[in-house]
Amino acid sequence: MRIHRSLLLAAVASLAFGSVAAPSQNTSSARKVAKAQSAPPQVAQKPLMGWNSWNYFFGKVTDKDIRDSADQIVASGMKDAGYVYVNIDDTWEGTRDADGVLHTNSKFPDMKALADYVHSKGLKIGIYSSPGPKTCAGYEGSYGHEEQDAKLYAAWGIDYVKYDLCSFIPEVMQKQAPNDKAEQMRMMVAAYAKMGKALKATGRPIVFSLCQYGWDAVWEWAPELGGNLWRTTGDITPHWDRVYAILSQQEGLQKYAGPGHWNDPDMLEVGNGRMSLAENRTHFSMWAMLSAPLLAGNDLPHMKPEIRDILTNRDVIAIDQDKLGRQAARVYSEGEVDVWMKHLSGGAVAIAVLNAGSDRYATHPFHLNLAKLGLHGPLQGKDLWTGKTVELKDNMPLELPSHDILLVRIAKPR
Numbered sequence: 001m002r003i004h005r006s007l008l009l010a011a012v013a014s015l016a017f018g019s020v021a022a023p024s025q026n027t028s029s030a031r032k033v034a035k036a037q038s039a040p041p042q043v044a045q046k047p048l049m050g051w052n053s054w055n056y057f058f059g060k061v062t063d064k065d066i067r068d069s070a071d072q073i074v075a076s077g078m079k080d081a082g083y084v085y086v087n088i089d090d091t092w093e094g095t096r097d098a099d100g101v102l103h104t105n106s107k108f109p110d111m112k113a114l115a116d117y118v119h120s121k122g123l124k125i126g127i128y129s130s131p132g133p134k135t136c137a138g139y140e141g142s143y144g145h146e147e148q149d150a151k152l153y154a155a156w157g158i159d160y161v162k163y164d165l166c167s168f169i170p171e172v173m174q175k176q177a178p179n180d181k182a183e184q185m186r187m188m189v190a191a192y193a194k195m196g197k198a199l200k201a202t203g204r205p206i207v208f209s210l211c212q213y214g215w216d217a218v219w220e221w222a223p224e225l226g227g228n229l230w231r232t233t234g235d236i237t238p239h240w241d242r243v244y245a246i247l248s249q250q251e252g253l254q255k256y257a258g259p260g261h262w263n264d265p266d267m268l269e270v271g272n273g274r275m276s277l278a279e280n281r282t283h284f285s286m287w288a289m290l291s292a293p294l295l296a297g298n299d300l301p302h303m304k305p306e307i308r309d310i311l312t313n314r315d316v317i318a319i320d321q322d323k324l325g326r327q328a329a330r331v332y333s334e335g336e337v338d339v340w341m342k343h344l345s346g347g348a349v350a351i352a353v354l355n356a357g358s359d360r361y362a363t364h365p366f367h368l369n370l371a372k373l374g375l376h377g378p379l380q381g382k383d384l385w386t387g388k389t390v391e392l393k394d395n396m397p398l399e400l401p402s403h404d405i406l407l408v409r410i411a412k413p414r
Ligand code: GLA
Pocket: 054, 089, 090, 135, 136, 137, 164, 211, 234, 235
Protein backbone atom coordinates (compact mmCIF):
# COMPACT_ATOMS: atom_id res chain seq x y z
CA MET A 1 0.00 0.00 0.00
CA ARG A 2 2.81 2.41 0.91
CA ILE A 3 4.34 1.96 -2.56
CA HIS A 4 1.38 3.78 -4.01
CA ARG A 5 1.59 6.68 -1.60
CA SER A 6 3.50 9.08 -3.85
CA LEU A 7 1.15 8.54 -6.75
CA LEU A 8 -1.76 8.87 -4.45
CA LEU A 9 -0.52 12.14 -2.98
CA ALA A 10 0.03 13.67 -6.39
CA ALA A 11 -3.39 12.57 -7.57
CA VAL A 12 -5.01 13.86 -4.44
CA ALA A 13 -3.10 17.15 -4.60
CA SER A 14 -4.45 17.60 -8.09
CA LEU A 15 -7.95 16.83 -6.90
CA ALA A 16 -7.66 19.18 -3.96
CA PHE A 17 -5.85 22.11 -5.47
CA GLY A 18 -6.65 22.07 -9.17
CA SER A 19 -4.19 21.31 -11.92
CA VAL A 20 -0.73 20.41 -10.70
CA ALA A 21 2.30 18.82 -12.26
CA ALA A 22 1.95 15.30 -13.62
CA PRO A 23 1.84 12.62 -10.94
CA SER A 24 5.33 12.06 -9.63
CA GLN A 25 6.92 8.90 -8.31
CA ASN A 26 8.51 11.00 -5.62
CA THR A 27 6.53 11.62 -2.44
CA SER A 28 8.47 14.68 -1.37
CA SER A 29 8.02 16.44 -4.71
CA ALA A 30 4.31 15.66 -4.60
CA ARG A 31 4.25 17.19 -1.15
CA LYS A 32 6.10 20.29 -2.32
CA VAL A 33 3.61 20.78 -5.15
CA ALA A 34 0.70 20.41 -2.79
CA LYS A 35 2.26 22.78 -0.27
CA ALA A 36 3.06 25.41 -2.87
CA GLN A 37 -0.54 25.40 -4.06
CA SER A 38 -2.10 25.56 -0.65
CA ALA A 39 -2.44 28.91 1.07
CA PRO A 40 -0.76 29.17 4.47
CA PRO A 41 -3.16 27.90 7.12
CA GLN A 42 -5.30 30.70 8.46
CA VAL A 43 -6.69 28.67 11.31
CA ALA A 44 -5.45 26.29 13.99
CA GLN A 45 -2.09 27.98 14.51
CA LYS A 46 -2.41 26.65 18.06
CA PRO A 47 -4.21 23.45 19.13
CA LEU A 48 -7.96 24.09 18.91
CA MET A 49 -9.79 24.90 22.12
CA GLY A 50 -13.51 24.67 22.69
CA TRP A 51 -16.30 22.24 23.48
CA ASN A 52 -18.12 19.50 21.55
CA SER A 53 -21.57 18.07 22.22
CA TRP A 54 -20.92 14.35 21.66
CA ASN A 55 -19.18 13.08 24.80
CA TYR A 56 -22.00 14.18 27.09
CA PHE A 57 -25.15 14.71 25.02
CA PHE A 58 -24.56 12.12 22.28
CA GLY A 59 -27.64 12.00 20.01
CA LYS A 60 -29.82 14.04 22.35
CA VAL A 61 -28.19 17.40 21.73
CA THR A 62 -30.52 20.31 20.89
CA ASP A 63 -30.26 23.95 19.88
CA LYS A 64 -30.89 24.89 23.53
CA ASP A 65 -28.02 22.70 24.76
CA ILE A 66 -25.67 24.49 22.36
CA ARG A 67 -26.85 27.93 23.48
CA ASP A 68 -26.64 26.97 27.17
CA SER A 69 -23.15 25.58 26.64
CA ALA A 70 -22.03 28.76 24.86
CA ASP A 71 -23.42 30.81 27.77
CA GLN A 72 -21.54 28.64 30.25
CA ILE A 73 -18.26 28.85 28.36
CA VAL A 74 -18.47 32.58 28.96
CA ALA A 75 -19.86 32.46 32.53
CA SER A 76 -17.44 29.80 33.79
CA GLY A 77 -14.33 31.69 32.68
CA MET A 78 -13.54 29.08 30.03
CA LYS A 79 -13.74 31.66 27.26
CA ASP A 80 -11.23 33.86 29.06
CA ALA A 81 -9.01 30.79 29.45
CA GLY A 82 -9.01 30.28 25.67
CA TYR A 83 -11.98 28.04 24.79
CA VAL A 84 -13.47 29.34 21.54
CA TYR A 85 -15.19 26.68 19.42
CA VAL A 86 -18.68 25.42 20.28
CA ASN A 87 -19.04 22.30 18.16
CA ILE A 88 -22.28 20.54 17.29
CA ASP A 89 -21.52 16.87 16.70
CA ASP A 90 -23.75 14.28 15.02
CA THR A 91 -27.60 14.32 14.97
CA TRP A 92 -28.40 17.88 13.86
CA GLU A 93 -29.12 16.75 10.28
CA GLY A 94 -32.59 16.52 8.70
CA THR A 95 -33.38 15.61 5.09
CA ARG A 96 -32.54 17.05 1.68
CA ASP A 97 -35.11 18.91 -0.40
CA ALA A 98 -35.69 18.44 -4.14
CA ASP A 99 -32.65 20.61 -4.89
CA GLY A 100 -30.45 18.54 -2.62
CA VAL A 101 -30.23 21.26 0.01
CA LEU A 102 -29.79 19.76 3.47
CA HIS A 103 -32.15 20.94 6.19
CA THR A 104 -31.75 20.63 9.93
CA ASN A 105 -34.03 18.38 11.98
CA SER A 106 -36.53 19.62 14.56
CA LYS A 107 -33.89 19.72 17.35
CA PHE A 108 -32.18 22.56 15.45
CA PRO A 109 -34.91 24.86 14.09
CA ASP A 110 -32.62 27.56 12.69
CA MET A 111 -28.90 26.92 12.25
CA LYS A 112 -28.10 30.44 11.04
CA ALA A 113 -29.76 31.95 14.10
CA LEU A 114 -27.84 29.53 16.33
CA ALA A 115 -24.54 30.44 14.66
CA ASP A 116 -25.36 34.13 15.10
CA TYR A 117 -26.08 33.53 18.78
CA VAL A 118 -22.78 31.70 19.34
CA HIS A 119 -20.91 34.43 17.44
CA SER A 120 -22.62 37.13 19.52
CA LYS A 121 -20.85 35.64 22.55
CA GLY A 122 -17.47 36.13 20.88
CA LEU A 123 -17.25 32.37 20.20
CA LYS A 124 -17.06 30.28 17.04
CA ILE A 125 -19.29 27.43 15.94
CA GLY A 126 -18.54 23.98 14.54
CA ILE A 127 -20.60 21.33 12.79
CA TYR A 128 -20.29 17.66 11.81
CA SER A 129 -20.80 15.52 8.71
CA SER A 130 -19.62 12.38 6.94
CA PRO A 131 -18.23 11.70 3.47
CA GLY A 132 -20.61 8.73 3.41
CA PRO A 133 -24.35 8.74 2.68
CA LYS A 134 -25.02 8.47 6.42
CA THR A 135 -23.28 9.70 9.57
CA CYS A 136 -22.25 7.35 12.38
CA ALA A 137 -25.60 7.91 14.10
CA GLY A 138 -27.46 7.21 10.84
CA TYR A 139 -28.27 10.82 9.86
CA GLU A 140 -27.80 12.38 6.42
CA GLY A 141 -24.16 12.54 5.27
CA SER A 142 -22.53 14.65 2.55
CA TYR A 143 -21.93 11.93 -0.08
CA GLY A 144 -22.54 13.47 -3.52
CA HIS A 145 -23.34 16.87 -1.98
CA GLU A 146 -19.93 17.95 -0.73
CA GLU A 147 -19.75 21.35 -2.43
CA GLN A 148 -23.37 22.11 -1.70
CA ASP A 149 -22.91 21.30 1.98
CA ALA A 150 -19.67 23.28 2.28
CA LYS A 151 -21.44 26.33 0.80
CA LEU A 152 -24.34 25.84 3.19
CA TYR A 153 -21.97 25.71 6.19
CA ALA A 154 -20.26 28.89 5.02
CA ALA A 155 -23.63 30.62 4.52
CA TRP A 156 -24.63 29.68 8.06
CA GLY A 157 -21.34 31.07 9.38
CA ILE A 158 -19.78 27.77 10.41
CA ASP A 159 -16.13 27.96 11.53
CA TYR A 160 -15.21 24.29 12.01
CA VAL A 161 -16.19 21.04 10.28
CA LYS A 162 -15.59 17.56 11.70
CA TYR A 163 -15.82 15.00 8.89
CA ASP A 164 -16.40 11.46 10.11
CA LEU A 165 -15.76 8.47 7.83
CA CYS A 166 -18.47 6.10 9.11
CA SER A 167 -20.81 4.81 6.38
CA PHE A 168 -18.29 5.67 3.67
CA ILE A 169 -16.51 2.44 4.71
CA PRO A 170 -19.28 -0.09 4.01
CA GLU A 171 -21.33 1.94 1.55
CA VAL A 172 -18.59 3.18 -0.74
CA MET A 173 -15.13 1.74 -0.05
CA GLN A 174 -16.14 -1.86 0.57
CA LYS A 175 -18.91 -1.87 -2.03
CA GLN A 176 -16.88 -0.35 -4.84
CA ALA A 177 -13.56 -2.08 -4.13
CA PRO A 178 -14.48 -5.17 -2.10
CA ASN A 179 -11.14 -6.94 -2.18
CA ASP A 180 -8.74 -4.09 -2.73
CA LYS A 181 -7.58 -2.36 0.46
CA ALA A 182 -5.23 -0.01 -1.40
CA GLU A 183 -8.06 1.18 -3.62
CA GLN A 184 -10.28 1.58 -0.58
CA MET A 185 -7.66 3.81 1.03
CA ARG A 186 -7.31 5.83 -2.16
CA MET A 187 -11.06 6.39 -2.18
CA MET A 188 -10.97 7.45 1.45
CA VAL A 189 -8.18 9.98 0.87
CA ALA A 190 -9.99 11.34 -2.20
CA ALA A 191 -13.19 11.78 -0.18
CA TYR A 192 -11.35 13.91 2.38
CA ALA A 193 -9.60 15.83 -0.39
CA LYS A 194 -12.97 16.60 -1.94
CA MET A 195 -14.36 18.17 1.22
CA GLY A 196 -11.05 19.95 1.89
CA LYS A 197 -11.29 21.53 -1.54
CA ALA A 198 -14.97 22.38 -1.13
CA LEU A 199 -14.35 24.10 2.21
CA LYS A 200 -11.41 26.03 0.81
CA ALA A 201 -13.50 27.14 -2.18
CA THR A 202 -15.98 28.85 0.15
CA GLY A 203 -13.31 31.42 1.00
CA ARG A 204 -14.33 31.26 4.65
CA PRO A 205 -11.63 30.21 7.14
CA ILE A 206 -13.05 26.89 8.33
CA VAL A 207 -11.14 24.41 10.50
CA PHE A 208 -11.16 20.99 8.81
CA SER A 209 -11.12 18.10 11.29
CA LEU A 210 -10.59 14.59 9.90
CA CYS A 211 -12.24 11.80 11.85
CA GLN A 212 -11.29 8.44 10.39
CA TYR A 213 -9.70 6.92 13.48
CA GLY A 214 -6.10 7.18 12.25
CA TRP A 215 -6.50 4.87 9.26
CA ASP A 216 -3.72 4.68 6.68
CA ALA A 217 -1.36 6.90 8.71
CA VAL A 218 -3.62 9.92 8.23
CA TRP A 219 -0.92 12.17 9.78
CA GLU A 220 1.19 11.65 6.66
CA TRP A 221 -1.37 12.99 4.18
CA ALA A 222 -3.99 15.06 6.00
CA PRO A 223 -2.12 18.42 5.99
CA GLU A 224 -1.83 18.40 2.19
CA LEU A 225 -5.60 18.13 1.93
CA GLY A 226 -6.13 21.15 4.15
CA GLY A 227 -6.66 19.05 7.29
CA ASN A 228 -6.01 21.02 10.49
CA LEU A 229 -6.40 18.07 12.85
CA TRP A 230 -6.98 14.37 12.51
CA ARG A 231 -8.09 11.72 14.93
CA THR A 232 -5.30 9.27 15.67
CA THR A 233 -7.40 6.50 17.26
CA GLY A 234 -10.90 5.13 17.73
CA ASP A 235 -13.31 6.78 20.15
CA ILE A 236 -12.46 7.87 23.66
CA THR A 237 -14.72 6.92 26.58
CA PRO A 238 -14.77 8.34 30.14
CA HIS A 239 -12.71 5.51 31.60
CA TRP A 240 -9.12 5.64 32.78
CA ASP A 241 -8.13 2.51 30.84
CA ARG A 242 -9.34 3.99 27.55
CA VAL A 243 -7.77 7.39 28.23
CA TYR A 244 -4.46 5.73 29.10
CA ALA A 245 -4.59 3.42 26.07
CA ILE A 246 -5.12 6.39 23.74
CA LEU A 247 -2.33 8.32 25.46
CA SER A 248 0.07 5.42 24.97
CA GLN A 249 -0.80 5.27 21.26
CA GLN A 250 0.40 8.84 20.64
CA GLU A 251 4.11 8.13 21.12
CA GLY A 252 5.92 8.41 17.79
CA LEU A 253 3.46 10.87 16.23
CA GLN A 254 5.29 13.96 17.55
CA LYS A 255 6.81 14.98 14.25
CA TYR A 256 3.43 15.33 12.54
CA ALA A 257 2.09 18.00 14.91
CA GLY A 258 2.75 21.70 14.49
CA PRO A 259 1.08 25.05 13.85
CA GLY A 260 -1.89 24.55 11.50
CA HIS A 261 -1.98 20.74 11.75
CA TRP A 262 -2.40 18.64 14.89
CA ASN A 263 -2.75 15.06 16.04
CA ASP A 264 -6.15 14.60 17.69
CA PRO A 265 -6.32 11.90 20.39
CA ASP A 266 -10.07 12.70 20.63
CA MET A 267 -12.13 15.10 22.68
CA LEU A 268 -11.77 15.50 26.42
CA GLU A 269 -13.74 13.39 28.88
CA VAL A 270 -12.81 15.64 31.82
CA GLY A 271 -15.86 15.79 34.10
CA ASN A 272 -17.60 12.84 32.43
CA GLY A 273 -18.25 9.37 33.80
CA ARG A 274 -16.70 8.26 37.05
CA MET A 275 -13.07 9.19 36.61
CA SER A 276 -11.39 10.38 39.82
CA LEU A 277 -10.05 13.90 40.14
CA ALA A 278 -6.52 12.54 39.74
CA GLU A 279 -7.56 10.81 36.51
CA ASN A 280 -9.21 13.98 35.21
CA ARG A 281 -6.07 15.98 36.07
CA THR A 282 -3.82 13.47 34.37
CA HIS A 283 -6.04 13.28 31.27
CA PHE A 284 -6.06 17.08 30.93
CA SER A 285 -2.33 17.42 31.65
CA MET A 286 -1.38 14.81 29.08
CA TRP A 287 -3.63 16.21 26.35
CA ALA A 288 -1.85 19.53 26.97
CA MET A 289 1.55 17.79 26.77
CA LEU A 290 0.46 16.24 23.45
CA SER A 291 -0.43 19.67 21.97
CA ALA A 292 -3.83 18.07 21.50
CA PRO A 293 -7.03 19.95 20.78
CA LEU A 294 -8.61 20.83 24.13
CA LEU A 295 -12.26 20.24 23.29
CA ALA A 296 -14.18 19.80 26.51
CA GLY A 297 -17.10 17.39 26.28
CA ASN A 298 -18.84 17.68 29.64
CA ASP A 299 -22.15 19.06 30.89
CA LEU A 300 -21.14 22.71 31.27
CA PRO A 301 -24.31 24.04 32.96
CA HIS A 302 -23.81 21.47 35.76
CA MET A 303 -20.02 21.51 35.94
CA LYS A 304 -18.55 21.05 39.43
CA PRO A 305 -16.09 23.75 40.59
CA GLU A 306 -13.23 21.23 40.80
CA ILE A 307 -13.81 20.25 37.15
CA ARG A 308 -13.93 23.89 36.11
CA ASP A 309 -10.64 24.40 37.97
CA ILE A 310 -9.03 21.61 35.95
CA LEU A 311 -10.35 22.85 32.60
CA THR A 312 -9.30 26.44 33.32
CA ASN A 313 -5.83 25.81 34.76
CA ARG A 314 -3.99 28.47 32.79
CA ASP A 315 -0.53 27.08 33.43
CA VAL A 316 -1.54 23.74 31.95
CA ILE A 317 -3.36 25.39 29.04
CA ALA A 318 -0.17 27.37 28.34
CA ILE A 319 1.70 24.08 27.91
CA ASP A 320 -0.83 23.04 25.26
CA GLN A 321 -0.93 26.42 23.54
CA ASP A 322 2.83 27.04 23.53
CA LYS A 323 3.70 28.75 20.27
CA LEU A 324 6.33 26.21 19.25
CA GLY A 325 3.58 23.59 18.93
CA ARG A 326 5.93 20.72 19.76
CA GLN A 327 4.17 17.60 20.96
CA ALA A 328 5.66 15.85 24.01
CA ALA A 329 7.61 12.61 23.74
CA ARG A 330 7.58 9.76 26.21
CA VAL A 331 11.24 9.77 27.16
CA TYR A 332 11.17 6.67 29.33
CA SER A 333 8.95 4.34 31.28
CA GLU A 334 9.83 2.28 34.31
CA GLY A 335 7.23 -0.24 35.24
CA GLU A 336 4.00 1.61 35.67
CA VAL A 337 5.51 5.11 35.61
CA ASP A 338 5.89 7.12 32.40
CA VAL A 339 8.02 10.23 32.02
CA TRP A 340 7.15 12.62 29.20
CA MET A 341 8.87 15.85 28.19
CA LYS A 342 7.71 18.72 26.02
CA HIS A 343 9.93 21.47 24.64
CA LEU A 344 8.47 24.95 25.03
CA SER A 345 9.31 28.33 23.60
CA GLY A 346 12.14 30.27 25.21
CA GLY A 347 14.06 27.07 25.92
CA ALA A 348 11.67 26.00 28.71
CA VAL A 349 10.51 22.41 29.17
CA ALA A 350 7.54 20.69 30.77
CA ILE A 351 8.05 17.34 32.48
CA ALA A 352 5.19 14.99 33.29
CA VAL A 353 5.65 12.01 35.58
CA LEU A 354 2.58 9.80 35.51
CA ASN A 355 1.74 6.82 37.69
CA ALA A 356 -0.40 4.55 35.52
CA GLY A 357 -0.43 1.79 38.11
CA SER A 358 -1.87 0.97 41.48
CA ASP A 359 -0.50 1.86 44.90
CA ARG A 360 2.82 0.10 44.49
CA TYR A 361 4.82 3.35 44.48
CA ALA A 362 3.42 4.32 47.85
CA THR A 363 5.55 1.55 49.31
CA HIS A 364 8.55 1.90 47.03
CA PRO A 365 8.88 5.35 45.48
CA PHE A 366 9.77 5.91 41.85
CA HIS A 367 13.16 7.59 41.35
CA LEU A 368 13.33 10.31 38.71
CA ASN A 369 16.32 10.00 36.42
CA LEU A 370 17.02 13.50 35.08
CA ALA A 371 19.97 12.31 32.99
CA LYS A 372 17.59 10.25 30.88
CA LEU A 373 15.84 13.53 30.02
CA GLY A 374 19.17 15.12 29.11
CA LEU A 375 18.94 17.37 32.19
CA HIS A 376 21.10 18.04 35.24
CA GLY A 377 19.66 18.70 38.68
CA PRO A 378 18.92 20.45 40.83
CA LEU A 379 16.34 22.30 38.75
CA GLN A 380 13.87 24.90 39.95
CA GLY A 381 10.41 24.57 38.45
CA LYS A 382 6.74 25.20 39.02
CA ASP A 383 4.37 22.39 39.94
CA LEU A 384 1.44 23.29 37.67
CA TRP A 385 -1.20 21.68 39.88
CA THR A 386 -0.13 23.07 43.28
CA GLY A 387 1.28 26.30 41.87
CA LYS A 388 4.28 25.85 44.16
CA THR A 389 7.96 26.02 43.35
CA VAL A 390 9.60 22.61 43.31
CA GLU A 391 13.16 21.46 43.01
CA LEU A 392 13.88 18.43 40.87
CA LYS A 393 17.00 16.55 41.90
CA ASP A 394 18.59 13.67 40.14
CA ASN A 395 17.39 10.30 41.40
CA MET A 396 14.87 11.95 43.71
CA PRO A 397 12.14 9.70 45.09
CA LEU A 398 8.62 10.55 43.96
CA GLU A 399 5.51 9.16 45.55
CA LEU A 400 2.62 9.58 43.16
CA PRO A 401 -0.89 8.43 43.99
CA SER A 402 -2.40 5.95 41.55
CA HIS A 403 -3.27 7.51 38.16
CA ASP A 404 -1.96 10.91 39.31
CA ILE A 405 0.62 13.13 37.70
CA LEU A 406 3.43 15.50 38.58
CA LEU A 407 3.53 18.24 35.96
CA VAL A 408 6.41 20.68 36.24
CA ARG A 409 7.44 23.59 34.06
CA ILE A 410 11.12 24.45 34.10
CA ALA A 411 11.92 27.85 32.69
CA LYS A 412 15.69 27.37 32.58
CA PRO A 413 16.65 23.73 32.19
CA ARG A 414 20.29 22.73 32.10
C1 GLA B 1 -17.94 8.60 15.70
C2 GLA B 1 -16.91 9.64 16.14
C3 GLA B 1 -17.38 10.30 17.43
C4 GLA B 1 -18.73 10.95 17.21
C5 GLA B 1 -19.74 9.92 16.68
C6 GLA B 1 -21.03 10.57 16.26
O1 GLA B 1 -18.03 7.53 16.60
O2 GLA B 1 -15.65 9.05 16.30
O3 GLA B 1 -16.44 11.27 17.85
O4 GLA B 1 -18.60 12.00 16.30
O5 GLA B 1 -19.22 9.21 15.56
O6 GLA B 1 -21.96 9.68 15.71
